[in-house]
Amino acid sequence: MLKGFVKKAAPLVALLLAFSLIAAACAEKPAETNPSAPAETAGAPADNGGTAAKSYLIGVNTWGSGVPILDMFGDNAEYTLKVLGCKTTRASDDFTAEKELSNVQNFCSAGVDGIALQAAAVTTLPAMAQVCQDAKVPFVLFTFIGDDKDRDALAESNPYYVGAIDADMVTDGMKVAEMAIADGCKTAVIIGGNIGDNNMDQRSEGFRKQFEAMGGKVLDEARCTDASECASKASDMLSAYKDADCIYAMVGDYIPGSLSAIENLGLEGSIKVYMSCVDKASAEYIKEGKIAGGNDGIVLASYIGPTLLINYLDGHPILDENGKAPRLQTVPFAVTKDNVDDYMSVFTADNAHPLTEEVLKSLCYRYNPDVTYQTYVDLIQNGLSLDAILAANGK
Numbered sequence: 001m002l003k004g005f006v007k008k009a010a011p012l013v014a015l016l017l018a019f020s021l022i023a024a025a026c027a028e029k030p031a032e033t034n035p036s037a038p039a040e041t042a043g044a045p046a047d048n049g050g051t052a053a054k055s056y057l058i059g060v061n062t063w064g065s066g067v068p069i070l071d072m073f074g075d076n077a078e079y080t081l082k083v084l085g086c087k088t089t090r091a092s093d094d095f096t097a098e099k100e101l102s103n104v105q106n107f108c109s110a111g112v113d114g115i116a117l118q119a120a121a122v123t124t125l126p127a128m129a130q131v132c133q134d135a136k137v138p139f140v141l142f143t144f145i146g147d148d149k150d151r152d153a154l155a156e157s158n159p160y161y162v163g164a165i166d167a168d169m170v171t172d173g174m175k176v177a178e179m180a181i182a183d184g185c186k187t188a189v190i191i192g193g194n195i196g197d198n199n200m201d202q203r204s205e206g207f208r209k210q211f212e213a214m215g216g217k218v219l220d221e222a223r224c225t226d227a228s229e230c231a232s233k234a235s236d237m238l239s240a241y242k243d244a245d246c247i248y249a250m251v252g253d254y255i256p257g258s259l260s261a262i263e264n265l266g267l268e269g270s271i272k273v274y275m276s277c278v279d280k281a282s283a284e285y286i287k288e289g290k291i292a293g294g295n296d297g298i299v300l301a302s303y304i305g306p307t308l309l310i311n312y313l314d315g316h317p318i319l320d321e322n323g324k325a326p327r328l329q330t331v332p333f334a335v336t337k338d339n340v341d342d343y344m345s346v347f348t349a350d351n352a353h354p355l356t357e358e359v360l361k362s363l364c365y366r367y368n369p370d371v372t373y374q375t376y377v378d379l380i381q382n383g384l385s386l387d388a389i390l391a392a393n394g395k
Contacts (some may be wrong), residue, residue, distance in 0.1 A: 228258025
């Protein structure tokens with residue numbers, strides 16, 4: 001009797017077993033690693049990490065538009081994100097803190113998956129970070145990254161803060177000072193943007209500290225609301241200090257006005273010009289000898305920052321040795337008449353990008369499952385000199 005029952009029940013048991021296996025398979029989901037990550041994009045190609053690549057919509061802001069270096073920061077971030085298979089939406093802050101905050105609010109309201117954020121207004125960072133936290137939208141800071149104390153607080157309390165990367169601006173100013181001293185300069189004047197702009201304040205700090213430590217003297221410093229004030233303020237300053245050995249323009253935007261003032265005052269040949277943030281126009285001036293030399297590397301953060309955001313969204317956040325969102329800094333390198341042609345070939349030539357697709361992808365879990373915080377540290381320490389960038393670009 002029992003033997004006959006087992007024989008008759010076997011097909012039913014097999015059917016129930018099949019249903020149980022299907023149910024178990026449906027129940028197996030990958031762990032949710034971040035609450036804002038969107039659903040997997042249909043038809044996305046498989047990546048080197050063994051998971052399907054996802055396409056995200058990322059908001060990108062710039063402090064303003066129409067200024068070459070600021071436009072470049074936004075262009076570079078968008079380029080990186082598109083290399084990584086993402087879509088972007090971009091907005092200009094129009095040089096105001098209010099617009100900077102409203103742009104973040106608008107990004108979140110529009111349903112972006114993340115924000116590549118520049119906190120140029122500095123004081124708006126806590127409010128913008130709170131908007132992102134309330135909307136559960138992760139954000140990474142690049143180039144303009146706010147105050148140290150605000151970032152430290154975010155690293156402790158805001159789970160949607162991904163990290164920050166900028167250039168070491170104090171070292172930037174110090175290296176320009178060393179360049180000027182090596183060229184025999186003993187007195188200097190400085191010109192740049194607003195007091196309160198961290199990038200300017202830190203470069204000024206570094207230049208002053210190193211120039212005076214090496215026996216030089218800073219005679220005066222002019223700060224401008226924007227580049228339109230440069231020519232008149234440089235003229236006033238140089239009129240008062242016609243014997244200054246050099247002028248340090250803390251960003252390329254302040255080169256045209258400074259050169260105009262020098263020409264109008266008949267000081268060509270008697271005063272050397274140095275700078276930070278070399279751009280396409282100022283690189284040509286270095287080539288012509290109108291600028292003695294400068295530093296660059298400011299744009300590198302705008303390529304690297306977005307990769308931290310994509311890693312977070314892909315469920316593989318990059319954390320520092322203390323398990324916190326990382327604070328990274330690139331180190332500037334010199335641009336002089338001796339290397340300006342090489343520099344221009346990878347930084348300012350048409351369609352040139354100093355960081356190759358291979359380098360960018362090596363920073364992303366979706367292409368490199370072995371990426372860690374140390375991968376970023378190694379790149380910054382060994383892969384971002386001009387020579388290393390040239391080599392990576394096959395030059």
